[in-house]
Structures are given as C-alpha cells and as structure tokens.
Amino acid sequence: DSGVTQTPKHLITATGQRVTLRCSPRSGDLSVYWYQQSLDQGLQFLIQYYNGEERAKGNILERFSAQQFPDLHSELNLSSLELGDSALYFCASSKETSGLAGGSNTDTQYFGPGTRLTVL
C-alpha cells in the first residue's frame, strides 16, 4: 500500500459526459501528479500540482483540467468524454520539499491504485 488513495476504483460513463476523479496524497506529500495509461500509449504524464499550484504540464487535453485543494487532495476533471478517453488514470504523490520554481528532478513518486474509466 503506497498510502495514496484514489476514488472511484471503476467508472463507466457515456460519450459526451463529464467525470471527476479524486486523489488523496500520502500524508505530508505536497506534490500530486496525474497520469493516463492506455494499452497503446503507455504511461502519459498529464499534469503536476505542488501545494495548490500547477507545477508542470504534460500531454493534457484542453477537455481535461485538474486542481489541488488546500487540504492537498486533487481532482482531475474530464469533460466531453470520447471513447478514446477510456484508460487507467493514476495519481502519484511526492514530498518535493524544495519548493523551487523548477520543481524537483529526483523526487520518488508513490502511485495510487488507479481509476479505470470506461467510456461507452
């Protein structure tokens, strides 16, 4: 058990809908990362938040957005869902105590169990 929790475990919805995935980081971790994992694309980094602020952005679509709240939990919002959005969505957290504007390049990330999203 990594200490990172994600809800829900499974989500089935229809095209065009909007869903929210939730992540609670390990106690004391300030950084949260979101990833999408599909069979043909592997692990794709979406976005990182540090202490409530966006820190780094990866291949995140404009239909997707995220935020990190004062209690450090994070939500990933996916809207106008398409069939191709079906995937496993992982959240990870890390300490990243440096607080540097550029972030840390050595932080160990602890991954949650993932949310499996199926779009029908």
Add this chain to the structure above:
Amino acid sequence: LAKTTQPISMDSYEGQEVNITCSHNNIATNDYITWYQQFPSQGPRFIIQGYKTKVTNEVASLFIPADRKSSTLSLPRVSLSDTAVYYCLVRGYSTLTFGKGTMLLVSP
C-alpha cells in the same frame, strides 16, 4: 524533451540475471533516470534512481554510461514474482517522460 525507448518485452528464467536497457539520446544535463515496476492492476512502484555511473540497492542495480544516453536496469537472480512491466523515467525539473515499458516474463 527526452524521448525514451525500451524493448517491448523480454523473457527470462528463474535465477538468471536480467538487464533491461532504456535509450534516452537527448537527455538533458539536469535529468535524472528512475526505474519503476508495475504489476497488473496496480500503480507503478519505485525501484531505483541514478544520474551517472552505477547505483545499487537491495533489489537492483542501475548502470549509466558517461554520455548518459542510455541506462540499464539489472535485476540479479530473478524469480517468478519479478514478472511485471518495467518503466524508465527521465525526469527534469519540470519535465517527465516515461518509456512505454518492458514486459518481463520470468518462467520456471
């Protein structure tokens, strides 16, 4: 942004040493290399991290040559429970690039 390339799959037998190589030709000066292990229906788990030369911990070794354009994860004496997908990650201050993963199958 560093692009990473790994073999799609590898086969081994119990008790053998396994070496998985990741190519990252345009790695940047500030980038670190980290390897993760993932079992089905679980999130990836940290194995080892390095910048250059050799790093060893209780489960694996990581070899990084002087030019840092590749890295090799070495798993000594694998067991059936080492069957998993192994990912290399090249991490800069604000960049993150995972390889597509290498599926390692260990047979008896």
